[in-house]
Amino acid sequence: MSYCNYQTLRKIMFKLEPETAHTLASIALRSMAHCTLLLRCMKRRYFISHSILKQELFGRTIHNPVGLAAGFDKNGQYNLSMPALGFGYTEIGTVTPLSQDGNPKPRLFRLIDDESLQNAMGFNNKGAEYMLDRLKKLYFFDYPIGINIGKNKLTSDNIALRDYKILFETFKDHGDYIVINVSSPNTPGLRDLQNDQFIKDIFEAAKKITTQAIFLKIAPDMTPEDALRLCHTAVDAGAAGIIATNTTTDYSLVNDANKQDFGGLSGKVLTAKSYQLFRVIGKELHDKTLLISVGGIDSAEEAYRRIKAGASLVQVYSMLIYKGPSLIKEINQGLINLLESDGYSHISEAIGADWQ
Numbered sequence: 002m003s004y005c006n007y008q009t010l011r012k013i014m015f016k017l018e019p020e021t022a023h024t025l026a027s028i029a030l031r032s033m034a035h036c037t038l039l040l041r042c043m044k045r046r047y048f049i050s051h052s053i054l055k056q057e058l059f060g061r062t063i064h065n066p067v068g069l070a071a072g073f074d075k076n077g078q079y080n081l082s083m084p085a086l087g088f089g090y091t092e093i094g095t096v097t098p099l100s101q102d103g104n105p106k107p108r109l110f111r112l113i114d115d116e117s118l119q120n121a122m123g124f125n126n127k128g129a130e131y132m133l134d135r136l137k138k139l140y141f142f143d144y145p146i147g148i149n150i151g152k153n154k155l156t157s158d159n160i161a162l163r164d165y166k167i168l169f170e171t172f173k174d175h176g177d178y179i180v181i182n183v184s185s186p187n188t189p190g191l192r193d194l195q196n197d198q199f200i201k202d203i204f205e206a207a208k209k210i211t212t213q214a215i216f217l218k219i220a221p222d223m224t225p226e227d228a229l230r231l232c233h234t235a236v237d238a239g240a241a242g243i244i245a246t247n248t249t250t251d252y253s254l255v256n257d258a259n260k261q262d263f264g265g266l267s268g269k270v271l272t273a274k275s276y277q278l279f280r281v282i283g284k285e286l287h288d289k290t291l292l293i294s295v296g297g298i299d300s301a302e303e304a305y306r307r308i309k310a311g312a313s314l315v316q317v318y319s320m321l322i323y324k325g326p327s328l329i330k331e332i333n334q335g336l337i338n339l340l341e342s343d344g345y346s347h348i349s350e351a352i353g354a355d356w357q
Contacts, residue, residue: 007325019109019118027078034081047087047326049333053340054089054348058291058313059178059214059241061145065089065333066348067304070295070316071149071180071218075126077135084144087329092316093132094149095182098167100128101153104187108264112257116299117268118319119261120248123187124151129171136175148176149218151185158190162199166206173211181207184220184247186265192220197234204238214241214291221246221274221296225281232282242291244316245282246275268319272297276306280355283311287353299324301335308336311353 014022033039050064057063068090069083077093103125110119126132132148139146150172152164165181172179181203183194200217207215217235219228232243248265255270275296283292287310294307295316304315321328336348345351 007327011323011325015111015113018107019111020106023109030079030082033085034079040081040085043085043326047330048084049087049330049337051333051337053337053346054333056313056348059145061090061177063089063145063314066308066312066314066336067329067332068092068145068147068293068314068316069321070318071095071147071182072120072122073318073321075124077132077146077148080135080139080144080146081142086321086326087333089333090145090147090177090314092147092149092180093176094126094180095124095151095185096126096129096132096148096168097124097151097153098129098156098164098171099153100131101125101155110259110261110264112255112259112266112268112270114257115255115268115270116320116323117255117257117266117270117297118322119255119264119266121187121261121264123154124185129168133171133175136172145177147178147180147216148172149180149182151182151188152191154188158193161194162202162206165203166210169207169210173213176213178214178216178241179207179211180216180218180244182218182247184218186220186222186248186250195220195223195231197231200231200234201238204235204240208239216240216242216244216291216293218244218247221249221271221278222251223278225278228278228282229285232286236286236290240290242293242313243282243286244293244295245279246271246296249274267296268323269297269299272299272303276303276310279307279312280310283307283353284356287311287356298332299328301332301339304332305336305339305351308348308351309354311356313348313352 104123294312
């Protein structure tokens with residue numbers, strides 16, 4: 002689908018309520034999975050595999066560094082379709098032990114003037130057993146998948162560790178990495194778990210249950226000092242890496258008249274804030290652990306900026322909605338051009354280049 006064609010489709014979709022549009026997109030992606038010819042045609046058009054981008058990470062070959070961020074595929078329903086959109090890997094979830102409806106509607110808003118989204122979804126998902134069943138059906142699907150996990154809304158913070166243990170146990174033989182989500186602003190009290198003791202406890206629990214790579218995803222609203230301390234705590238406790246960042250509650254970033262006073266902001270309004278915090282983390286940790294950058298990435302130039310700041314991988318979600326599936330191909334092709342222009346023979350040479 003060309004950019005012009007997508008813009009026409011976008012005009013139609015944007016006349017619908019955001020969750021309605023998401024549901025229609027979900028139906029299309031699930032339907033695509035049953036059409037082998039369409040999947041092959043789209044993958045040939047959008048999927049970039051190039052030696053300069055290929056990396057071996059968490060025991061898997063990642064053909065390109067652009068992944069789908071958590072939040073879009075909450076139940077692991079679109080895995081088969083993601084390579085056809087060009088993604089090098091995908092992160093599903095956030096999944097909780099038990100199914101839950103999430104927060105009351107309306108809870109998803111387009112901030113069109115800012116090319117951003119505001120969501121207060123609240124981990125709406127069908128639960129761990131449903132997702133496990135989906136993953137078990139991927140018999141011969143050779144594609145990197147991460148699983149983003151969180152506690153149920155009704156689970157109090159003092160027993161939150163129980164929920165995460167259940168999820169480690171459930172998915173210990175599935176997926177290629179697991180992400181601990183304690184940074185969403187849409188589950189009451191969740192961000193309170195971004196403390197040193199809980200992070201130590203959760204990684205200690207994970208090591209007793211699974212050998213998978215475990216990542217910590219952090220919020221962009223922490224001070225640089227607090228973020229660095231928490232990241233160091235996670236790495237020292239056995240984290241395979243850090244994902245920065247989740248959505249922000251800094252509503253001063255928004256100019257759009259449709260903004261709300263609740264929920265998390267993603268998309269273009271998050272770009273600068275996410276990059277600035279990631280840059281602090283990258284400077285300190287790029288040579289100590291695997292870093293994934295997410296938040297307002299909308300171009301090859303922005304992705305390359307995160308890579309040079311220390312990211313081995315990047316993720317996209319909200320800007321995909323504004324720019325369409327050609328965005329992923331454009332980012333990957335642009336990265337190839339930027340790497341070659343700077344004289345690099347492989348992406349690994351550019352990771353953390355700002356600090357060399």
